[in-house]
Amino acid sequence: MTSHMTSSVRNSKMATHLSCGRVNLNILREAMRMELREFLDKCAGSKAIVWDEYLTGPFGLIAQYSLLKEHEVEKMFTLKSGPLPSSDVKNIIFFVRPRLELMDIIADNIQREERGRFPQRDFYILFVPRRSILCEQRLKDLGVLGSFMHRDEYRLNLIPFDGDLLSMESENAFKECYLENDQTSLYQAAKGLTTLQSLYGTIPQICGKGECARHVANMMIRMKRELGGSQNQITPVFDTLLLLDRNVDLLTPLATQLTYEGLIDEVYGIQNSHVKLPPEKFAPKKQGEGGKDLPTEPKKLLLNSAEELYAEIRDKNFNAVGSVLSKKAKIISAAFEGRHNAKTVGEIKQFVSQLPHMQAEKASLANHTSIAELIKEITTSEAFFDNLTVEQEFMSGFDTDKVNPYIEDCIAKKDPIIKILRLVCLQSVCNTGLKQKVLDYYKREILQTYGYEHILTLHNLEKAGLLKLQASSRNSYPTIRKTLRLWMDDVNEQNPNDISYVYSGYAPLSVRLAQILVRPGWRSIEEVLKILPGPQFEERQSLPPGLLKKRQQGENKVILVFFLGGVTFAEIAALRFLSQMEDGGTEYIIATTKLISGTTWIKSLMEKLEPPPF
């Protein structure tokens, strides 16, 4: 990377976790902040922001309230029907996703405001990530389009989550791409990639597998062409872009993730790098309080690599986390003991100067010990063990062709429907579809137990290819499994030597594809690539002479892997593991349309059913 990039970022307040990796994603964050400032300054005077609530999480990763305040944002509200809360500001700005239902609410807000007693305000609207003609049309139909001083878009296409992780956080991307064949999110992906290229240089090589991947590559290349003559003069940071369709690997997200971060996501759900945890374990144990003020609201924690301890354990198999925590505890204890040895004023001064850091470390250790305890309760339960056993049976190709008694049992116990759907889909994927008899049996049991209206959800799953009828009598999964070595019998959870540690035996198919692409190359697995859906391709983008990278000896290649349709934390962990391999020679940066777990993924495919009365 060129030197001016790294050094210049020191000049502004930075999110340190973004700049620790090989590619400094702070550049992207800073660009996004700059654009935000620019917009805010277009509305001169005091302002209030009305937020589409979904956006507050992703925005929080870009800017804190202080930035907004510097630009005269005095009030912030959540978007909802009815009158706007009263406030003494000149401008009212709506920050919204381009969704029709939100336009109706905005129109309601504005109409009430204009009828009201207040002096006239100036209204603005900022669409994230882009303006929508459909929405503006709706505003026009509702008679409020003229009320806006200015309409704009904030192209928050790729949000930096961590030093090596970008996400579009587009919740319905998978459904739109693979169920409805709507390519809007793919267009956003191509836009996001174009922005990346403008900041980090043209990516010389683009590889991919899948229909959507092909599509995004085409759009990217076309967008670049349309920009015409002006050549990008930045030395490329990325060597290769690998675009992968989620439906090339439908299996991986269905399995339970077994890394620390993956399990936190499976059990509590991580949203925009935050997790909400049951408060009991985090209650302050101070003397004299006698437990009377037990907090009832969930404890919310920020999870990213800025926290040293978290960065160390997030990608480990959960079984390897305990020992790290206990080692850390010993080190910290020893450090605090150090105060007894501090005799001279100088020594005491030095001890005191280290205290803040030690206290932060201690707090971090306390939090993760508590989380690990919470997770441990789950992973040691019989239910978890049984579930995992069945998953592993399926993934290793055992008894996938008949009705599974455990799944039957879970239905009879009325376990959550998402758990059932995950297991049935996993079985279907590992058997390249289910026999008619088996499929009908599961469907019937599910409908009788959870309600007939789930016919709609089952159809969605079939359309996405997660649940299907075995087309021919040949099951191609064993071929894929063997060729790509998806099932590893000897897995080392403590000191892994293969990516299969992230699922305690199963190596995520998607990551294997990335690994094989680097070495020995996809040519070695042509037969399997033919079985997997969608085209595979490789494109080269020309660079201006002189920018062709002369790689230093021992310098690693950088590959940007873009998962279209979502990626799990376990897959991210597997890629990070590959980045860290000593002889790997490659570092991976990960981008996706959405960070998913099996649960959130299946949920996005379910029909929105009204909540049951009890």
Next chain:
Amino acid sequence: MSRTKGDEEDYWHSSKFKAFAFDDDDDDELSQLKESKRAVNSLRAIVDEDDDGETVNWSGEPVGSISWSIKETASNARASAETRNFAPHKSRTEASSSVFPKPGSSHSLSSLFRGWSQTESRQSLSDALLDTNSKIFAPELRRPRSENQDYSGDWSVEETIRRMQRGKICPLERFRTLKEKLHLLDEAVKLHDGNVITAVLIFLKKTLNSDVLFKELELRQVALRHFIHFLREMSEQQLLMDLLRYLERTEELALCKYREHLNIAGADERRDFLKSKCLSLPFSPEDSAHVQDHYTLLERQIIVEANDKHLEATGQEQMFRKHPRKASLLFMPLVTTLFYACIYHYTEGEGTFSSPTNLRKTFKIPEKLYILTALAARAKLRAWHDVDALFTTKNWLGYTKKRAPVGFHRVVEILHKNNAPVEILQEYVRLVEDTESRISLGTKYKCHDVVIDTYRDLKDRQQLMVYRCKVERSSPEEIKIDNILSNMQIRWKN
């Protein structure tokens, strides 16, 4: 864990799966966690300070985060609206905005790049270039300054589409011929921008006869998909159905119509809708049967609900007095309905709509599912006699025999969940065929008699002696064990 060690070992031996092996280092792990917990706790005594480095309020939001600030400023707004005292708040923000230098509004991405070169020594080639023409470095991010100026100039089809892509509302009305309109659509599709495609589709929908539109869309699959998505989004149900019919996508059409029932809140209306609009839809044979069942179920729920509501209100029926209904039966799944029937209408003959037997027959509920549901319901009411009857079969000689299609270990589990007393549990633990799991269940649920008898039958003296240490001193169980151990008739295997 109730899964016996033996079971597990069998499992690992029979199929060589790598477990997510907790067992091997289980204690170790737990103790490690405890250890770090202890360390953490002991440290609290040493340093007395706030827990987190970062300021976090108790709802968990870091102070200063956006969602935190929304709450903060919103409550400020309310407070100040009441007291009408804006002054202090306002002066504070003014002060703060003077403290932070406001970046000039000329800031853009390119100025970001320019900003760097000022602080850097200008030695590298790229820096030198930066100064001469900063735009080069972020060409893709340039944005036209003149926005929202809608000229109604004579743009060509291509120009119109490009302008629309840049977010401008362009009048499309001047394109009058079908050829021009389709040209617009094709250009939009070429851009792959869903936004523009949809905008053109809205225009076409407004100005074209739907037959013509459908015919042209059929030839343009990408546009067609966007159109379907758009109609769904806008809930233009009728047009969507017409389109699906035109395309002869019958199954999709059926599902689309069926989906509508979810928007009908009233039970009667929903039933009527299912009957008149859905039963005849072109579903696959399997789905057709499911939809028929859906209708039949709702029809019955409505009858039973009305009836039971009345019974409950009049207070005549003892069952409803003792166990008041928690919620309406309407819209519940079949199995929940069966459970309900097993609670309130268990003894009714097959003739009534509410009887479990009738439900079972009508909906062809599999035996296992039926037994499990009935068991759970009767156990909940502690009707042990009914539970017994569920598993009793008579053979042709008139002998009774106990049989559970779900396996007695499941029966025991369900009974335990419903707090069945040990005497009852014991009966069923005894019926578990596999001796290993019988012992483990007996041990887990403290059915000492069963465990002791099983060891006796296995002639396992050693295990019996081990078990003796687990029961209470001089309890009847201990006496029983002692009696057996001293029985000279038994030929112990060890």
